[in-house]
Amino acid sequence: MEVNELVEEIAKSKKYANLSRDIIERVCAESAVKYKKKKAALSEVKKEFHIVYESFLTPNCQNIAKEKIMGYEGEDILADRKFCLELLPLHISTKERVGVEKEIYSFISQCIVPDGILSDVGCGFNPLALPFMEKRPGRYFAYEISRDTVDVLNVYFRKARMDGYTASILDAVQGVPSGYSDLLLALKLLPLLQQQKKGRAMEFLSEASFGTAVVSFPTKSMAGRNKGMEAYYTAFLEDNLPENILIADRRVIYNELFYVLKK
C-alpha cells in the first residue's frame, strides 16, 4: 500500500484535510504497514482520526466559534465570562467542565505563573476558558493538530489583543513544545497519546521541559459511564511516572482527575 496515495485521500477528505500534514503522514504510514488493501488502510486512518480528534467536536464548532468571536462587540473578551460560557460547550472537552468551571479553573490557576510561559498541548478550546483563569501568563502557547482549531484560537487571541499568545500546530506524538514552560497543560491528552503510540504519554512528559505540569484524565466515558476509569488512570500515572517527575497534588473535580506534577 502506497503511503502517498493514502495521504492524498485524507488531504481530499472534508473532515480531516484540516489536520496537520505531520499527523496525516504519520497515521497513514502506520496504517499502510498494517493493511495491504487501500480500503482497509483508509478506514483505519479515518477511525483513528475520529477517536483522537473528531469525536470531541460538536457540529461545525470551529466555524461557529470563529463567527461568534469575530462578531464580539463587548469591551473585554478576556473578562467576559458570560460570552466564554457560549464558547466552551462547542468543544466536548470544555463542555464537560461547564457547571464546575469556576472550581476547575481556580484549581489550575494556582499553578499559573504570572508573566511566565504557559504551554497548552492538545488544547482543544481550553484557551477560550481564559476568563475563568484567575492569573494571566505572560505568554500562552496553544498547540493542536487541527488548523481549523488553531485558526479559531488565533482569532480569539487577536480579538483579546494578547501579543504573546499564539496557537500553532504540534503533533504531540512526534514532538513537544520547543522551549521551557513554567506551566505545561496536557488536559485529557495523555490517554489519546497512549492510543496513538504505546508509551508515548510518559515519553511526552519526559521530553517536555517544564517547571509544573497539570495533566488530567476523564473519570467517565463520553457516553457517561463510569467504568473504573479513576482507578485505572490513577494507577497508570502513579505507576509509570518518570523518576524525575514528582506528584505535588491530586484532585478529582466532577468527571475529571487532575494531577499537578513538578520537574
Ligand SMILES: C[S@@+](CC[C@H](N)C(=O)[O-])C[C@H]1O[C@@H](n2cnc3c(N)ncnc32)[C@H](O)[C@@H]1O
Ligand atoms: C480530549 S481533547 C482535550 C482538549 C483540551 N485539552 C481540554 O481538556 O479541554 C484532546 C485534544 O487533543 C487533540 N489531539 C489528539 N491527538 C493529538 C496529538 N497527537 N497531538 C496534539 N494534539 C492532539 C485533539 O484534537 C483534541 O482537541
